[in-house]
Amino acid sequence: DTAVSQTPKYLVTQMGNDKSIKCEQNLGHDTMYWYKQDSKKFLKIMFSYNNKELIINETVPNRFSPKSPDKAHLNLHINSLELGDSAVYFCASSAPQETQYFGPGTRLLVL
C-alpha cells in the first residue's frame, strides 16, 4: 500500500541508450512531479502534470519526455542517455497546491 511508487529503483545503462522510469500514486492526487537530485544532493523540479496536462516544464533537454497516461501515473522517458544524466530521479504527487509526497527515487547510472 505504498503511496508513491517508482520502478525501477536502480537503473544502470550505457551512454546513448533510451530508458523509461515509471511512477504511480494511489493517493488520488491530481498533480504529479518529477525532480532530479544530482551528485551534490541538489534537488530541482523538472516537470509537473495536473490531470494529465503538462503545467511545469523547467529548462530540461528535450531528450527527457514525460508522459501521463492517466492521473495516477507519470512516466519519464529519456532518449540518448548522457553521462550527466546520472542522478536520482524522484517522483512526487499532491492535491492541487497542497503538500507533495515523494516516491523512493530511481538511481540512474549512465556508463
Add this chain to the structure above:
Amino acid sequence: GEDVEQSLFLSVREGDSSVINCTYTDSSSTYLYWYKQEPGAGLQLLTYIFSNMDMKQDQRLTVLLNKKDKHLSLRIADTQTGDSAIYFCAERDTGTASKLTFGTGTRLQVTL
C-alpha cells in the same frame, strides 16, 4: 527567481538539540517545508509551516519562521542517532504549478 540556502553540515551529540537553519528569497511563499532524506532513501515529509505562522511544534520538532528576515529553522529536541540524515527546507510557490524550490540540504551527524 527563488533561492533557498542552508548550511551544509551540522554535528551534534546524542541527546542535545539540533538547530538547522534556512533562508529563502521569495517573499510570496505560502508554505515552507522540511524534508528528511536518510542515506539511499527517498524524501520524507517532516513538517511544514504556513507563512502567516511564527512557530509550529510537532513532538520533538519545532519550526520557527521569521518572515521579515525570510529565515526558517528546524529544532530537533533530544537528537538521536536515527536523526542522522540530510534535511532539506523547501518553499512552495504561489502559482497553480506549486513547484517546490529546495535548499542545498544540511547533513546532520549525531555522535555518541
